[in-house]
Structures are given as C-alpha cells and as structure tokens.
Amino acid sequence: MxxxxxxxxxxxxxxxxxxxxxxxxxxxxxxxxxxxxxxxxxxxxxxxxxxxxxxxxxxxxxxxxxxxxxxxxxxSSAEVKEIALERLEDIRAKQRKLQKLHDELAHLVGACKGDARPDCPIIDYLS
Amino acid sequence: MxxxxxxxxxxxxxxxxxxxxxxxxxxxxxxxxxxxxxxxxxxxxxxxxxxxxxxxxxxxxxxxxxxxxxxxxxxSSAEVKEIALERLEDIRAKQRKLQKLHDELAHLVGACKGDARPDCPIIDYLS
DNA sequence: GTTTGACCTTCCCTCTACTGGAAGGTTTAT
DNA sequence: ATAAACCTTCCAGTAGAGGGAAGGTCAAAC
Structure with missing residues (x-):
C-alpha cells in the first residue's frame, strides 16, 4: 500500500x-x-x-x-503501565497548572467591568 | 540598567x-x-x-x-476584557481536552494489572 | 599596567511535532 | 500524448525560548 x-x-x-x-x-x-x-x-x-x-x-x-x-x-504489563502512569502524571500536572491559571484569570475577568472607561483590574494586576 | x-x-x-x-x-x-x-x-x-x-x-x-x-x-476596559476572555476560553478548551485524555487514560491504567504478564488493556486499546 | 573574571554582543543550532511549498519524477486514465 | 494525481526529496517555518561559540568590554585586584 x-x-x-x-x-x-x-x-x-x-x-x-x-x-x-x-x-x-x-x-x-x-x-x-x-x-x-x-x-x-x-x-x-x-x-x-x-x-x-x-x-x-x-x-x-x-x-x-x-x-x-x-x-x-x-x-510485562508493568512496563506498559509505568509509561502510562508517567503520562497520566504529566496530564495531571498540566491540569493543576491550567486550573490555577483559570481561577486567577477568571477572577480578574470577573472584576473587570468591560466598559468604555480605561480602569481595569486586569491591567492593574499586570502592572 | x-x-x-x-x-x-x-x-x-x-x-x-x-x-x-x-x-x-x-x-x-x-x-x-x-x-x-x-x-x-x-x-x-x-x-x-x-x-x-x-x-x-x-x-x-x-x-x-x-x-x-x-x-x-x-x-477601554472592554478591549482588555475581550483579550482576557479569549485567553480564558482557550484555557477552558485545553481543560476539556485534558480532562478527556485524563479520563480515558486513567480508565486504561486502572484496568491494567501492572504485573509480569504481557496482557495489557493499554496495549490492547492502542492495537 | 596588566590580567582575571564577569559581564556583554551577535550568530547559529536545538527542541516538539509537525505543516507548507517548491522542484521534479511516476503512474494512471483518457 | 497528455493531463491529473500521485510520489519523491529538500528547505523553511511554527512558539518561545535555551545552549553555546567567538569575540568585545569593563571593573577590580595585583
């Protein structure tokens, strides 16, 4: 083929x-x-x-x-499982990191009025 | 400096x-x-x-x-918020994807005995 | 006054896992 | 015979840096 x-x-x-x-x-x-x-x-x-x-x-x-x-x-299935567990831990680490980012950003976004004025907690946080 | x-x-x-x-x-x-x-x-x-x-x-x-x-x-804070919301949606999309991977892999890992024998649901799934 | 060590510069290569495209050869159908 | 649809290799680019070489600079110590 x-x-x-x-x-x-x-x-x-x-x-x-x-x-x-x-x-x-x-x-x-x-x-x-x-x-x-x-x-x-x-x-x-x-x-x-x-x-x-x-x-x-x-x-x-x-x-x-x-x-x-x-x-x-x-x-042995143990060898396979070990690799899969490594990957699983990797995924969990990424999830924890994303969760932190999510919570922090969601908090900031929630505090931002999103109107025509320049005052912005997101910018304040980054400054 | x-x-x-x-x-x-x-x-x-x-x-x-x-x-x-x-x-x-x-x-x-x-x-x-x-x-x-x-x-x-x-x-x-x-x-x-x-x-x-x-x-x-x-x-x-x-x-x-x-x-x-x-x-x-x-x-305007609206402009800032828009960018932050974009990023937030990005994070959420990644979270959804990771969650799917996590669940699937965790299921497979849970089904694998991890012993000395070659039989392995993880390998079976990939095959 | 020089030498040493810690800076600094640019340049190029490496990483992950591909993707796009160019130039050119092959096969298949009409 | 030719056109479409394959195939090949090679080169460049992606994000966001990190590593390291070759060489210039600067401050302090001797």
Whole structure:
C-alpha cells in the first residue's frame, strides 16, 4: 500500500506518515522500484498504534517505547503501565497548572467591568 | 540598567529579555556606546508586565496587544476584557481536552494489572 | 599596567511535532 | 500524448525560548 493509502487507513496526514518514517518511528516495509514507500499490514498496524497513542497525548519518545513493548512478546504489563502512569502524571500536572491559571484569570475577568472607561483590574494586576 | 539587572528585576532569564528585544516586544530604552542594551524604568515596567502576562499564559501576540493597551491612556476596559476572555476560553478548551485524555487514560491504567504478564488493556486499546 | 573574571554582543543550532511549498519524477486514465 | 494525481526529496517555518561559540568590554585586584 502506498503512503496515501496507509495514511488514510491510519487516519493520519500523509505528511505525518512521512515524518514518522523520517524519524524512524514507523518505517515503511519496503520501497517500490520508483522509490515509493510501501506499507504492509504490520507497518499499517504500527501506524495506527502510534496514531492512537498520539491521540492519547503520548509524546513521540513514549510512542517509541510503547511500540517497542507492543512488538515485544516478552513484555510485562508493568512496563506498559509505568509509561502510562508517567503520562497520566504529566496530564495531571498540566491540569493543576491550567486550573490555577483559570481561577486567577477568571477572577480578574470577573472584576473587570468591560466598559468604555480605561480602569481595569486586569491591567492593574499586570502592572 | 544593563540586561542582567533588568532580567533580575523582571524575574526573567537574560535570554528571554534578549529574545523580547529581538522580536520587538520590549526593546531597551537605549544602547550604551559599547552596544550594551540599556533599560530605563519604563522599559523595566514593560518587561515585568510581559512577564506577568506570560505567567498567565498569554501568548506573545496577546502580550503585544495588552502592552499596547497598557500604554494607551484612551483604552477601554472592554478591549482588555475581550483579550482576557479569549485567553480564558482557550484555557477552558485545553481543560476539556485534558480532562478527556485524563479520563480515558486513567480508565486504561486502572484496568491494567501492572504485573509480569504481557496482557495489557493499554496495549490492547492502542492495537 | 596588566590580567582575571564577569559581564556583554551577535550568530547559529536545538527542541516538539509537525505543516507548507517548491522542484521534479511516476503512474494512471483518457 | 497528455493531463491529473500521485510520489519523491529538500528547505523553511511554527512558539518561545535555551545552549553555546567567538569575540568585545569593563571593573577590580595585583
């Protein structure tokens, strides 16, 4: 299957699939005589796997680890869980940070009249 | 005041202050004969202003707008509020997205035993 | 008076994870 | 035969800096 077919099957943009090949994350199974990337079933499944991992927000480096475990029959679920927990903690840290920003900004916005006069608690806070 | 003094006063890294000068966000008030950036009180206040806006997560473009309003005696608080509301909606969108990721990943992690066996609902989900 | 160390400057590379586009080759359909 | 629709590589850009090299400057110590 050529790159556009593979991209469609994995639900990814062609550019992204090419990028994954470039960085050695998911390489095509072969090249045609003309140099076209060729994806077989195994490569396709890896592409979809990475697509879903990325959709969960795993960075490329963790996708690489997960892909390694995916192909490793001798893996332990503990290894997988560890990576997922790392990512989960990452998400929670981001959530805490966003919550703080949200509360602070919401407070300021609530205090700002939003009228034609220049007086503004938001500007005051930043000053 | 030279760049390291200005950076310290604004609580920003020197590299960041130089970067803000490069992109024309906060330019030094002058240069010494030797070419050193020189920051006066006004420039210092702008630096601090931007530092606080960035800490609230405003992107550079919005910092630029806010800085413009900060210096504009004829501003209306409505203009400021509009920018802040934009940013707030941005934060809320990110929160919603993170919440979805969190719930999905937490569910998977909860279902994974994390033992020595290879069976793993996380891998299953990604496959 | 010079030397040392701490500054400062510009310039270019690196990071994440792509995205866009140009120039040019290939395949397929008409 | 040719036009459309593919494909290729390469280069540049995104946000917001951070790292580091090569070289100029300045203040204090010796």
């Amino acid at each position: 050529n790159i556009s077919g593979a991209a469609k099957a994995a639900g990814l943009p062609v550019k992204t699939v090419r990028y994954y090949a470039d960085i050695g994350l998911v390489t095509p199974s072969a090249r045609t005589q003309a140099g076209y990337r060729d994806y077989d079933d195994v490569a396709l499944r890896k592409l979809s796997f990475v697509g879903r991992a990325r959709a969960l927000g795993f960075p490329i480096a963790q996708c690489r680890e997960l892909l390694g475990l995916y192909q490793d029959a001798g893996r | 030279n760049i390291s003094g200005a950076a310290k006063a604004a609580g920003l890294p020197v590299k960041t202050v130089r970067y803000y000068a490069d992109i024309g966000l906060v330019t030094p008030s002058a240069r010494t004969q030797a070419g050193y950036r020189d920051y006066d009180d006004v420039a210092l206040r702008k630096l601090s202003f931007v530092g606080r806006a960035r800490a609230l997560g405003f992107p550079i473009a919005q910092c630029r707008e806010l800085l413009g309003l900060y210096q504009d005696a004829g501003r």
